[in-house]
Structure formats: C-alpha cells, structure tokens
Amino acid sequence: MACTTTKERLALRHHALTIFPGWKEGLILGLIAFAPQPLMASQVMRVIDGDSLIVKENGLTKQIGLGCVDAPEISQYPYGRLATNAFRGLIPADSNIKIFPIKKDKYGRTVGHVYTPGGINVSEELVRKGFVFVYTKYLSECDGPKLLLLESQARDSRKGFWSKSKLGITRPWIYRRGTKARLRCSEISSWGKAQLLLQDGHVYLDRNNDGEACEDLR
DSSP: OOOOOHHHHHHHHHHHHHHOTTHHHHHHHHHHHHSOOOEEESEEEEEEETTEEEEEETTEEEEEEETTEEOOOTTSTTHHHHHHHHHHHHSOTTOOEEEEEEEEOTTSOEEEEEEOTTOOBHHHHHHHTTSSEEOGGGGGGSOHHHHHHHHHHHHHTTOGGGGTOTTOSOOHHHHTTOGGGSOOGGGSSOHHHHHHHHHTTOGGGOTTSSSOSOGGGO
C-alpha cells in the first residue's frame, strides 16, 4: 500500500478546499438553520391556563406551551386558577413577547421558553412564585439546576401551592390520570415505598397532612 507524505496530504487538503471554496460559509449557515430560532409573537391573544397560551405570529394563531414546567389543572382549585392569573399578570393580552421553541408536543403545540416584554423567563418566574412545578421528565431541555433551585426556594418560603405544606399538592401529571390511577396504601409494598411516592408528588397518600404517607404500613 502506498503511503502519502505530509506534503502530499497538505496538497490534497488544499485541493479539496479549492473545490469547495464556500465550505465555511455553508457550515455556518447550516448551524444557523438547525439552531432554535426565536419566534416574535406580535400579539398575545390569551392565556389558556397556567402553562399554555395562544399567540398570533405573522397573522397565524398558534398555541404555545411553557417548557419544563407543569401547572396545576384548573380543577385543582384554587391553585389552577392562581397559576393562570399569575401567568396572565406576566404577559397581558396584546403584549409582545419572545418565544424560543424547543419542540412540538404530541398535541402539535410548540413548546418553548417564553419571555415577557421585559425579558423575564416566564417558566422560571412561575416556579419562583410557587405556581408551577418543575417537570423533571423534561428537565434536560432547560436549565435544570436553576429551575430545581428556584423550586426548592419557593418550597422553603411556602410560596404558592407550597403554602399548604412543604410537599405541595398532588402533581398535575398524577392528577390528570384520575382517581382510578391513584394508588391505595394497601397496594404499596412498604412504608418506605409510600414515603418515596409521597415525595414524588402522590400527596393524596398523606391523608391527614402530617407529612407521612400510609402510617398503617409501619
């Protein structure tokens, strides 16, 4: 097998760059094309609930979901309403906001980072105020450590739904599955497992709100 010298390899590299003179420009344009592009929402139409809204962009109406957080459902009274009102207070109707898309969810909504007219990250602010939960399932798509710190601070300060207890309320992703999907203490293998489930958001297992789940399992 013939071996190429260093001089020959450099000559081949120069030849390749001569054939493709715009390779650097093409690479830069390609990176820009695949990078998340901000959407300028010229008009906030309305806030639907604590983590989604309707905007108008270039004459088109779009539904946007907040990334990496999950708000209590409206039926989780009064916390769903409180979260919705807090969201509305940050981005009033007709205000101009910035949206940095992350992905499309299974419902076809754009999920992303939403910023107020003043440049405040809405997800972070709602976590800070104790009106939405950090959605750990999708935490890799956001600044996870910052969101978790803000949630811990809100919990320690008893803000929003943390005012009820340091465990908060039943997590919305559990609540949405309905009562049929909820666990009974008799179905849980041990007291320790019940405490882990409680920390994961199965707050209904703490029937007397004393911070302990399924006392009968001890």
